[in-house]
Amino acid sequence: MASSPxxxxxxxxxxxxxxxxxxxVSTPAVRAFINTITENVRSGLSSRRPWYELVDRSxxxxxxxxxxxxxxxxxxxxYFRVNYITVIAAVLGFSLLTNPFSLIILVGLLAxxxxxxxxxxxDPPLVIFGRTFSERETLGLLIISSIVVIxxxxxxxxxxxxxxxxxxxxxxxxxxxTPEDLFLDEQxxxxxxxxLSFLSGAASSAAVSAAPVVAAARV
Numbered sequence: 575m576a577s578s579p580x581x582x583x584x585x586x587x588x589x590x591x592x593x594x595x596x597x598x599v600s601t602p603a604v605r606a607f608i609n610t611i612t613e614n615v616r617s618g619l620s621s622r623r624p625w626y627e628l629v630d631r632s633x634x635x636x637x638x639x640x641x642x643x644x645x646x647x648x649x650x651x652x653y654f655r656v657n658y659i660t661v662i663a664a665v666l667g668f669s670l671l672t673n674p675f676s677l678i679i680l681v682g683l684l685a686x687x688x689x690x691x692x693x694x695x696x697d698p699p700l701v702i703f704g705r706t707f708s709e710r711e712t713l714g715l716l717i718i719s720s721i722v723v724i725x726x727x728x729x730x731x732x733x734x735x736x737x738x739x740x741x742x743x744x745x746x747x748x749x750x751x752t753p754e755d756l757f758l759d760e761q762x763x764x765x766x767x768x769x770l771s772f773l774s775g776a777a778s779s780a781a782v783s784a785a786p787v788v789a790a791a792r793v
Contacts, residue, residue, distance in 0.1 A: 622656035627756075634750050647748035653756045658748075662740035669736035676729045683723050691716055 627633075637643035651658060670677040690700060691712055700707040707715065724730040 643749040649753035650748035658744045665740035666736040676732045
């Protein structure tokens with residue numbers, strides 16, 4: 575009796591879906607943005623002046639006039655620029671910590687901008703409660719939410735009060751701190767461009783670094 579042919583095992587080469595999707599493109603974009611911001615902030619803080627120069631009692635005196643006070647503020651800001659920005663940021667942070675409700679709302683708003691628009695791929699579209707939102711509708715919704723949060727809640731008053739208080743502290747220090755002992759010639763040209771020059775430079779560098787990844791996320 576003839577023997578039946580041997581049955582060869584058949585291997586199934588079909589790829590089985592595990593249900594795991596590739597990590598969202600927004601993750602490296604957010605990481606690149608945060609890393610660049612962190613590096614720029616560290617670089618900026620490394621150029622701050624020693625704090626003991628800021629609080630040296632022997633260097634304080636009453637200005638002779640408003641013009642003298644304005645000149646002192648300009649010179650002291652040119653020298654203590656990073657220190658002054660740090661003081662304003664500390665006042666702002668303390669104000670938010672003492673108002674946890676405003677802090678939670680502000681963090682939520684920032685997270686919404688980052689993860690729903692800036693670093694979110696355009697495909698698939700955003701779906702909330704069964705309704706699909708286009709990219710333009712998402713942007714409009716975020717803008718309206720920001721206006722409501724800043725102007726119709728306590729967040730706006732906390733931010734404005736903190737910025738005014740920090741500016742007042744910095745201005746008072748600059749008016750009463752005698753700048754004669756400061757080596758102002760060491761300042762680089764164009765260094766005193768405004769209170770937000772340091773932060774804007776960091777943000778600009780971060781945006782440039784994260785742009786390629788964000789562009790890939792929107793393809």
